[in-house]
Amino acid sequence: MQLLDIPFNDARRRYLVFHPWHMPDRLHLASTTTTQEFEQHASSRFYVSDDQTVLAKVVPDKFDKRHHPFQWFGRDYLEKRWLLQTDARKEFLSLRILRKAGLQTPTCHGWGVSLNPRNRNASLLLMEYLPTARPGGEYFDALDEAGKHRFLERFVGEVVQLAKAGFVHRDLHYNNLLVTASDDIVWIDAHVRTLPRNTDAKWQALSRSLTVNKLRGETYRRYAEQRLREQWSHTSQATS
Structure with a gap:
């Protein structure tokens, strides 16, 4: 487990990262034309590390806390942040199942959660970036x-x-x-x-x-x- 301050484009966000493995010494993430293409097919946000080795998948809160405060507090704050039921954790576990079944997956560098309620992007999955695929x-x-x-x-x-x-x-x-x-x-x-x-x-x-x-x-x-x-x-x- 590791606490990381990660720059995303121009914003810095702090995540508690579980199962960190083969992480770069400094992790700086940014959007690219490739990640923008990924986002056309998903509701998540994607970023790539400066050294082109790590792809970050970020899932925003489901509810807007200003318009749906009770749903946000129950689902996005308590369940996802404090009970660690983030999309990233679920996907990390599913990728392990796929790999155990013999299917090929990217190498996972860990999954993280932001405990900061002001950060709408609580869920973070870090995996191997495959730029030629x-x-x-x-x-x-x-x-x-x-x-x-x-x-x-x-x-x-x-x-x-x-x-x-x-x-x-x-x-x-x-x-x-x-x-x-x-x-x-x-x-x-x-x-x-x-x-x-x-x-x-x-x-x-x-x-x-x-x-x-x-x-x-x-x-x-x-x-x-x-x-x-x-x-x-x-x-x-x-x-x-």
């Missing part, structure tokens, strides 16, 4: 039809791999992934939940995780579900 949605859109089907085959394979570990992703879409120059899939946004124990309920949870909007249309959702059914069936038979 492409957002999954951009990568998918640039593929031809055969390439999209090959990508979906790999994508579904990793969904099954996570399911074999007992979990399903709660927000399964391409922009929760990066694709490296060597075509490796890296999971960068991790929110998972435990699969139910019942076999039929497991399949329903996996099937519902594939949606039309997030997979770029019914054609791709249907193909992904078909491949998911086949791969999950093989897995179920092997473990029965």
